[in-house]
Amino acid sequence: MGKEKRKSRKKSKTSKREVSSSDSSDDSSTDEEELKERKRQKAEKKARKLGKRLQSETIAGYSNESNPFGDTNLTERFVWHKKLEKQINDGMDIKELGLRAERKRQENRMKEIQSVKKRREERELEKAQAEEEALLLNRERAAAEAADLEKKEEEFHLQQAKERSIIRVKEGRAKPIDVLSKNLNAEPKEFDLHSDEPHHIFAGLTYKEIQALKLDIRMHLELDIDSNLHQTFWHSLMVVCDHEENEIRRRDEADRARMRGEEPPVHHFEAGLHKTVDDDVKKMFENKTVTELQDMDDEIQDVIDRGGGDVEYWDAVSKRLKVYKARAQLHEIHSKLRVDAQVAQSAAQEQAVANAMGWLQEQELGGPPRGNDDxxxxxxxxxxxxxxxxxxxxxxxxAGEPEPEPEPEAGSLSPTLYDESDFRADQLMxxxxxxxxxxxxxxxxxxxxxxxxxxxxxxxxxxxxxxxxxxxxxxxxxxxxxxxxxxxxxxxxxxxxxxxxxxxxxxxxxxxxxxxQKIMGEAEPGEGDYRGEVAIEQQAYWWHDKYRPRKPKYFNRVHTGYEWNKYNQTHYDHDNPPPKVVQGYKFNIFYPDLIDKNTAPTYRVIPDGSKHGETALLIFQAGPPYEDIAFKIVNKDWEYSHKRGFKCSFERGIMHLYIKYVFPFPSGHFLRDS
Structure with missing residues (x-):
């Protein structure tokens, strides 16, 4: 068995060698692929490992429960594995891809975010400051414009007050404030040289009239602020007005108490100033200049500050001194205006004489100029x-006349005295x-x-x-x-x-x-011529103003309505009416003081020079003392039927003229006289 196994191994090895030798051409390619595959697998493994580490850590410093983004999955970070694999394959150091490097990069990003946030806050702060500065600038500009508008409004009210004064003076119904304003604001050539001093205006005024005058003075004091002279004038006049108001109130209370059989009230007498020394105080302050009164006021204030003497008495004297100082200031202002007016009017009179005599024309033609001896x-x-x-x-x-005596030396103010016997009778006058x-x-x-x-x-x-x-x-x-x-x-x-x-x-x-002599008959014994006329004080009579030339008073009305012609009926209706047109007038002219009451006033219509004759002048004429008065009216045909509203009558001193135009209006115009 062992031998067989060894044989099989040898055979396999030999077969492998044979295969390897036969496939020697493909070995190199497979080795490279295997190397790449191993590197890829290794990089993928490292990337997964690094991804797990990165996913497990909270780099941003936030958690799922605590973060400003409301993200409950904030810690589950996204890891780009393919990117990590590529970076590892490209040979990037793993330390640069690690958690520490990522934390460092995150810290840098957070620093950059904080710096951006700080810059944004600075920009917002700068923007807020700029808006606040712009708002303050707009407020200052608006305040300046409001002050300018207020000043213009005050100037307008002051100008209107002056215009009302001028109108009342022209119409003969001047109030005390009108006289004061006229003399103060008049040009030197128009100043009344015969006018009384301003503080004399209170003479003869009732308590209500003084109160009304006080309101007018206060209005001018608040509005007439451009001139220091005018401010001093109105302020001094207000002081005098307060004093006169108190005086007349005390006199009225004393008169009422006297009528009831009682003693005057205690407050009727000025505190600290007994009535027995009142005249002495007046004499002490009368005919004094402003400078002298100011010096006296300083001395009295020193006494009051030191507490010497009767302080209550000196306090009362100081109050009375302010009134006399105000009167002295009014006197100086009035005197200055009068002197300026005299100089201007004298120059104007000399100019008028020179123009009348032709001296200016002569000098222009080359004649000898008039010198000035001064x-x-x-x-x-x-x-x-x-x-x-x-x-x-x-x-x-x-030339046979004797030579004149030489002129006196400079400084002589009296003429030379001559003997009457040295002259003939025809030389004397x-x-x-x-x-x-x-x-x-x-x-x-x-x-x-x-x-x-x-x-x-x-x-x-x-x-x-x-x-x-x-x-x-x-x-x-x-x-x-x-x-x-x-x-x-x-x-x-x-x-x-x-x-x-x-x-x-x-x-x-x-x-x-x-x-x-015819009426009285011959003079009887004991009778003779009598020339016992005595000069009396001039006074203004009630009929002086009655016969003064003036414009009549009037209360008029104009009647307007709609003209429903074909055009207006086509283009307008009652919800969207056409423009109103004048359909008539009602004139009520008052002539209560006519000298000849048997002659009724008349009226006439004349052209007014308008371009197309759309308007005309309706003139009312009456006898003295009334002047003619004219009104501009629409130049249309009149309805003369009383059923149509026409009325022309003069009764109880009132001229009534009620007119209505022909309806519908004709195209032609005409003028009429009556």
């Missing part, structure tokens, strides 16, 4: 002597006549009657135009020593004019005297 005293003196010599040449006495002639000249200049002067100057200077005109200017514009004598033809013309007016006045007085 600029150069010596030049003014030379001009005076030159013009005086020119007057001597034009005078009828000629009566002071009354001189004053009358001077007044006549001032009236002529004030009323700008320059044409008469110009004609007289041309006639007088026909032989010597330049010398005569210069002398005439000297006569009109200069007073004092060196003024030419009153023998000039212009003066003779003025004397004749004044004489004619005096003769006319004398003639009227003579006629009135004769008429009075």
């Amino acid at each position: 600029d150069d005293p010596m030049a003014g003196l030379a001009e005076t002597e030159k013009e005086a010599s020119q007057w001597r040449e034009l005078s009828p006495r000629g 009566d002071p009354e006549e001189d004053f009358r002639e001077l007044q006549a000249m001032r009236k002529q200049v004030a009323h700008e009657e320059g044409r008469m002067f110009q004609v007289a100057a041309i006639e007088a200077s026909a032989d010597a135009p330049v010398q005569g005109d210069q002398a005439y200017r000297q006569m009109v514009t200069r007073t004092g020593e060196g003024r030419p004598e009153w023998s000039h033809p212009v003066n003779r013309m003025l004397n004749n004019l004044v004489g004619e007016r005096a003769e006319n006045q004398d003639e009227l007085e003579a006629r009135a005297k004769i008429q009075a």
Whole structure:
């Protein structure tokens, strides 16, 4: 048995050698395939082993129960076995594919995630800050715009208040605030030089009127903030208004108590200031400037701060001092405005005289300019002597006239006294006549009657135009020593004019005297002329405003409706109506103070110059003291039937005119008079 087995083994070996030798060409290929297969199997084995290790560990640091993704299978990681096999076959180190390397890579990824998250948070923070800054900027811009709009609104309300004041003044129904606002805001050329000081406006006002005035003053104090002068004015006026309000309230309470037979209430008297020393306090503060009152106020405040003396008394004096200081400030502001107005109006008057006399035209044509004596005293003196010599040449006495005395030295304010015996009778002038002639000249200049002067100057200077005109200017514009004598033809013309007016006045007085003698009869013994007229204080009568020219008041209405013509019926309905058109008017014009109440007002319609004649002017006319008033109306045909609503009547001082247009409207227009 053993031999057989050995033989069979030998045979098999020999057969194998034979097979191997026969298949020697295929051995190399099979060996390579076997090597590759072994490597693949080895790599697959390592990959499975590595995959199990990777799957069993929580690399990300999360668990199935605790993770921000809500994944209950988070620890069951996906392992890419084919990728691992390929990397192992490619010769990559197994350590780089191990758990430690994976953890390191995961840490790097987490760091990168944290850095990205941090950058995102920084961007969000920067974005939030930018939005906040933009919001703040928008708020500031909106606040600035709101302040600008508020300022414009205040300016608008102030302008409207001024416009209302101007309208009330023009219509003769001015309130106290209108007078104050007019004088404060008026141009220097329009300032009323005869107006009273602002704090005098409270005289004669009732308690309710002072309260209404206080509200108006507060409104101007809040709105008129662009000018420091105006703010000082309104603030001072408010102080005076508060004082006047308290005073009139105390007087009313005292009057009521006196009517009931009671003593005035305790609060009627100012605390700390007895009525016996009230007059002394007033005398101490009257006729003081703002600076002096401010110094006194500082001294009183020092006394109050130190606590010396009667503190209650000095506190009452300090309150009274504030009122007097406010009045002094109002006085200074009013004086400043008045001085500016006087300068501006004087300049305007001189300009008007120069225009009337033609001096500006003469200078433009190359004539001698009018100098200013204030600029150069010596030049003014030379001009005076030159013009005086020119007057001597034009005078009828000629050069035989005695030389004038030299002018006094600078600083002398009184004229030189001459002896009356040194002059002839025709060289002397009566002071009354001189004053009358001077007044006549001032009236002529004030009323700008320059044409008469110009004609007289041309006639007088026909032989010597330049010398005569210069002398005439000297006569009109200069007073004092060196003024030419009153023998000039212009003066003779003025004397004749004044004489004619005096003769006319004398003639009227003579006629009135004769008429009075006829009525009274001859004077009996013991009777004589009586001229005991006494000048009394001027006052405003109730009828002054009644006959002042003014516009009438009116309350009017316009009637509108729809015109349902073919076009409107086609394109519109009652839910979507067409545009309204004017169908008529109702005019109610009030004329309560007509002087001639027997003559009714009239109306007429005239063109208004519109392009196609769509509108016209309806003018109402009445007698004095009312001015004409006009309204713009639609130029259409009227319905004159009373059944259609037409009415034209004048009753109880009211003019009624109710008109309605013809319906449907015709295409033609016409105008009418009544």
